[in-house]
Amino acid sequence: MKTKTAATLFEALTSEARLSVFRLLVKYAPDGLVAGEISRLLGIPKTNLSFHLKTLVHSGLTSMEREGRNTRYRANIPLMLDIIAYLTAECCTGNPGQCQAYRSASGLDTRFLPPRADLFREQGGTTVNSLLTSDSATADKQRPENQQEEQRTDDQVRELVRANYAAIATGNHSCCCSGKRSGQNDPFMLACSVGYDAKTLERLPQGANMGLSCGNPVAIAALQEGQVVLDLGCGGGFDVFQAGEQVKAAGRVIGVDMTMEMIARARKNQEQYKKFTGLENVEFRLGEIEHLPVADASVDVVLSNCVINLSPDKAQVWREVFRVLKSGGKVSVSDQALLKPLPDNVRSMVAALVGCVAGAILVEDTRALLKAAGFSSIILTPRSDYVQNMQNWNDPLYRQIGEALPEGGELSDYITSLSIEAWK
Numbered sequence: 001m002k003t004k005t006a007a008t009l010f011e012a013l014t015s016e017a018r019l020s021v022f023r024l025l026v027k028y029a030p031d032g033l034v035a036g037e038i039s040r041l042l043g044i045p046k047t048n049l050s051f052h053l054k055t056l057v058h059s060g061l062t063s064m065e066r067e068g069r070n071t072r073y074r075a076n077i078p079l080m081l082d083i084i085a086y087l088t089a090e091c092c093t094g095n096p097g098q099c100q101a102y103r104s105a106s107g108l109d110t111r112f113l114p115p116r117a118d119l120f121r122e123q124g125g126t127t128v129n130s131l132l133t134s135d136s137a138t139a140d141k142q143r144p145e146n147q148q149e150e151q152r153t154d155d156q157v158r159e160l161v162r163a164n165y166a167a168i169a170t171g172n173h174s175c176c177c178s179g180k181r182s183g184q185n186d187p188f189m190l191a192c193s194v195g196y197d198a199k200t201l202e203r204l205p206q207g208a209n210m211g212l213s214c215g216n217p218v219a220i221a222a223l224q225e226g227q228v229v230l231d232l233g234c235g236g237g238f239d240v241f242q243a244g245e246q247v248k249a250a251g252r253v254i255g256v257d258m259t260m261e262m263i264a265r266a267r268k269n270q271e272q273y274k275k276f277t278g279l280e281n282v283e284f285r286l287g288e289i290e291h292l293p294v295a296d297a298s299v300d301v302v303l304s305n306c307v308i309n310l311s312p313d314k315a316q317v318w319r320e321v322f323r324v325l326k327s328g329g330k331v332s333v334s335d336q337a338l339l340k341p342l343p344d345n346v347r348s349m350v351a352a353l354v355g356c357v358a359g360a361i362l363v364e365d366t367r368a369l370l371k372a373a374g375f376s377s378i379i380l381t382p383r384s385d386y387v388q389n390m391q392n393w394n395d396p397l398y399r400q401i402g403e404a405l406p407e408g409g410e411l412s413d414y415i416t417s418l419s420i421e422a423w424k
């Protein structure tokens with residue numbers, strides 16, 4: 001982000017009223033609020049509010065959408081993350097020692113929105129709904145955090161996930177303070193630690209590896225020349241490009257991702273891939289893995305790396321995978337899974353959700369979903385290496401989760417990386 005742009009955005013927030021409106025939208029209203037609700041919650045008269053809302057919309061920090069006779073206002077979360085990244089990015093590249101100190105002091109991984117549970121506490125335990133609907137704030141205060149979180153609809157979950165991965169894809173998070181991992185925990189080291197070999201990684205387009213994987217599905221896929229491969233939640237194309245080289249010119253690899261910014265990044269990487277390999281056998285499609293933009297019985301192998309846990313409807317994902325696979329086709333997936341249920345306070349953390357932990361399900365539940373979708377031969381292999389490395393490298397998210405576990409609880413008792421193989 002250019003300094004001039006950042007200055008314009010900060011200028012839009014230089015009023016107590018606008019800052020309060022923006023914070024309200026960010027903190028409590030992923031679905032947005034209409035002007036009347038904002039006015040009521042903040043006690044700002046509607047006549048004054050409309051000027052402030054116009055300024056926020058004009059800056060791009062807030063979007064507006066007609067809804068019958070009302071207008072709904074939503075915070076532009078990716079842009080907010082970008083201005084935070086603008087402030088913090090240099091602390092790593094310019095002054096790595098100091099950056100490390102900031103990270104330790106904050107105890108937060110700023111890649112992600114702060115956990116909502118913390119924000120509820122900060123505001124005395126009330127939620128927007130309780131404030132809006134009545135005097136039932138007290139009842140809401142007593143409701144456990146997990147029940148509040150369970151009210152998120154599937155679409156809200158997807159929006160949270162999308163916003164966070166959009167911010168990662170646009171790359172303003174130049175290092176440890178707000179985006180990519182750094183030092184020992186950088187994308188290259190991380191990929192090596194889950195089984196990718198250094199030579200393969202060096203051949204990849206720059207920016208394809210964002211350190212977002214938790215296993216190596218390409219390795220277990222044993223791909224053959226000429227196969228059609230599909231990668232669910234392909235990100236910047238990390239596994240797509242590797243698979244493309246293995247299936248060669250006679251094969252084809254399709255990457256699907258619901259985040260437009262990821263698809264844009266992958267398509268940019270594709271130019272580099274073509275230059276380097278001379279291959280034109282990969283493509284990227286925008287879409288949700290619950291509704292794959294892929295024909296029935298057209299794929300030999302389905303890959304996915306640390307994505308299915310993010311889906312709010314995993315049963316539907318597996319049904320879609322079964323639909324698109326040819327008879328005899330193979331699933332070759334790495335994902336995060338649970339060895340035992342997570343405590344509610346961890347499940348309710350947004351950071352844990354978008355960090356591929358809170359949405360993970362039990363290993364045996366994965367088996368049940370695969371069976372229900374129609375798969376017959378199923379091999380599930382838990383792998384402890386990924387979680388172990390995250391702990392050893394003092395990854396901020398894993399540290400935060402570790403601290404939220406009950407006394408004596410170990411991360412590795414709960415979370416594992418899982419290799420999933422199954423055949424249609």
Ligand SMILES: C[S@@+](CC[C@H](N)C(=O)[O-])C[C@H]1O[C@@H](n2cnc3c(N)ncnc32)[C@H](O)[C@@H]1O
Pocket residue numbers: 158161162165208209210211212213214232233234235236237238239256257258259262287288289290304305306307310311312356
């Ligand atoms: C943890 S990243 C993994 C990216 C990539 N597989 C890699 O290893 O680099 C998760 C990716 O899945 C995408 N994603 C999450 N939920 C999705 C869904 N329901 N449908 C499609 N894509 C999804 C995100 O946009 C993001 O790019």
